[in-house]
Amino acid sequence: MSWTRRLCAALAGCVLLLAGSAGCGTGDAREGGASPAPVGKILEDRGQDGQPLREVAPEGAPDVGIEVQPDAAGGWDVRLTVRNFRFSPAGTAARPVAGRGLARLFVDGRPVTRLRTSTYRLDARLVPRGTHHVTARLHADDGTVWAVEGKPVQSTADITASEPGPAMTSDAASRRKARTQGVDTGDPGSPDGGRDAPGGRGSPPGGPGASGGRGSPDGGRRAS
Secondary structure (H helix, E strand, O other): OOHHHHHHHHHHHHHHHHHEEEEEEEEHHHHHHHOOOHHHOEEEEOOOOOOOEEOOOOOOOOOEEEEEEEEOOOOEEEEEEEOOOOEEOOOOOOOOOOOOEEEEEEOOOOOEEEEEOOHHHEEEOOOOOOEEEEEEEEEEEOOEEEEEEEEEEEEEEEEEEOOOOOOOOHHHHHHHOOOOOOOOOOOOOOOOOOOOOOOOOOOOOOOOOEEOOOOOOOOOOOOO
């Protein structure tokens, strides 16, 4: 009977070996197909539009600046300057990836469009006579808002549109005032223009008529 016991022991060893190999294979598969580590931290607070804020560390965080200038056709040319950020193409999976996503454009707090590029033409009908706040806010591909230190990553420019007079030429009518504040706002629809409002972050594009971000020394220059 000793040979029977030895045979049973050998078979049991083979079963354990096979089970161990299967277990290792399963672990490797899990490791190879593991979901990526979470990006940032979802905050309890939400943005003005109700979207969750996804906070990341300041170092290497996405940043945005906005420049708005009148064009000859009566509209407004919007140009974004981003840093540590890349626009995702249409059809990208709805999951957050560090430094990726899209921008949402607001006029006086009202959503206008989603941007997957750094340029956009704002129709004159969206900017009637008066002063308006144009805000660009960076989102991850899952719709959450990139945030740093509890504030959305965004930048706001102030523009002033005036009605052309009957004797005004089209070129003169296009030379309307374009002005920006020296700080960014956390509320794209704030009535005070955001100078004292808790704000988002923005990088200065470095040209006249551009949002200067935090601590901008220009204080808002006017374009001729």
